[in-house]
Amino acid sequence: MSMPQVFFAYLAGMITVLSLLVVTRKNPVHSVLWMLVMFLHIAALYLSLNAEFLAAIQIIVYAGAILVLFLFVIMLLNLRKEETEKRFQNQWPFSVGVGVVLAIFSVSIVGKITVIAPLGQYTVEAVRSEGSVMTIGKVLYTDFLLPFEIASLLLLVAIVGAVVLAKRRLE
Amino acid sequence: MVPLNWYIVLSAIVFSIGVFGFLSRRNLIIIFMSIELMLNSVNISLVAFSHYLQSMRGQMLVFFVITVAAAEAAIGLAILIAFYRNKPTVKVDEINLLKG
Numbered sequence: 001m002s003m004p005q006v007f008f009a010y011l012a013g014m015i016t017v018l019s020l021l022v023v024t025r026k027n028p029v030h031s032v033l034w035m036l037v038m039f040l041h042i043a044a045l046y047l048s049l050n051a052e053f054l055a056a057i058q059i060i061v062y063a064g065a066i067l068v069l070f071l072f073v074i075m076l077l078n079l080r081k082e083e084t085e086k087r088f089q090n091q092w093p094f095s096v097g098v099g100v101v102l103a104i105f106s107v108s109i110v111g112k113i114t115v116i117a118p119l120g121q122y123t124v125e126a127v128r129s130e131g132s133v134m135t136i137g138k139v140l141y142t143d144f145l146l147p148f149e150i151a152s153l154l155l156l157v158a159i160v161g162a163v164v165l166a167k168r169r170l171e
Numbered sequence: 172m173v174p175l176n177w178y179i180v181l182s183a184i185v186f187s188i189g190v191f192g193f194l195s196r197r198n199l200i201i202i203f204m205s206i207e208l209m210l211n212s213v214n215i216s217l218v219a220f221s222h223y224l225q226s227m228r229g230q231m232l233v234f235f236v237i238t239v240a241a242a243e244a245a246i247g248l249a250i251l252i253a254f255y256r257n258k259p260t261v262k263v264d265e266i267n268l269l270k271g
Contacts (some may be wrong), residue, residue, distance in 0.1 A: 023192030099191030
């Protein structure tokens with residue numbers, strides 16, 4: 001195995017183990033902390049795929065904002081009593097079956113595909129000569145301008161919605 | 172050079188783990204985290220396709236997926252807090268106020 005393959009194998013193994021830890025820990029704070037480690041590994045995976053901007057966004061937005069939000073909510077709600085109760089629902093063997101069957105099916109299908117498509121103009125050298133952020137910025141503000149504006153509207157709706165929902169009483 | 176299939180297989184495995192967590196856990200917060208897990212697995216395959224097809228569309232899509240994930244987490248947790256005032260529990264099998 002070459003060096004990138006060893007690097008990928010390490011990251012893939014860690015991501016799989018860490019995501020299993022996330023869904024099986026009893027204490028939600030432990031789940032959030034394992035998820036933080038998993039996001040750092042996913043960011044490293046993005047770096048190996050020449051997506052530096054997304055690696056930074058992954059750490060800033062996912063690890064920095066979303067996970068802190070989860071931690072805040074867990075600490076706001078007093079969940080001491082619930083930690084002693086059972087963590088899985090009664091039908092959990094069925095869920096294991098669904099997960100295993102889905103994994104076997106999807107791995108056996110997508111593990112064999114070969115993708116044949118016209119290659120785009122953004123080769124590794126082209127992106128590297130201009131910088132990942134500048135390339136993404138140019139595409140974002142030309143071809144994807146309308147989705148970008150819609151995303152800003154979506155975030156505005158999320159801000160207003162979160163304030164309205166979490167407020168105690170509306171006057 | 173790492174084959175493209177490896178990334179897709181990793182993405183499929185992580186997605187399946189997310190589905191398992193979504194279906195089996197009782198804690199609503201962990202169910203939200205399983206959704207984030209599934210979104211992340213899709214992001215991995217999108218970035219891999221973007222790299223191997225030398226296109227920027229995959230990375231753009233991941234950018235918007237992260238935006239939607241942030242909005243979804245904020246709204247979902249706000250709903251959770253609003254519900255917790257009515258009935259102090261986060262167990263999905265005890266959330267049955269609308270049951271007839």
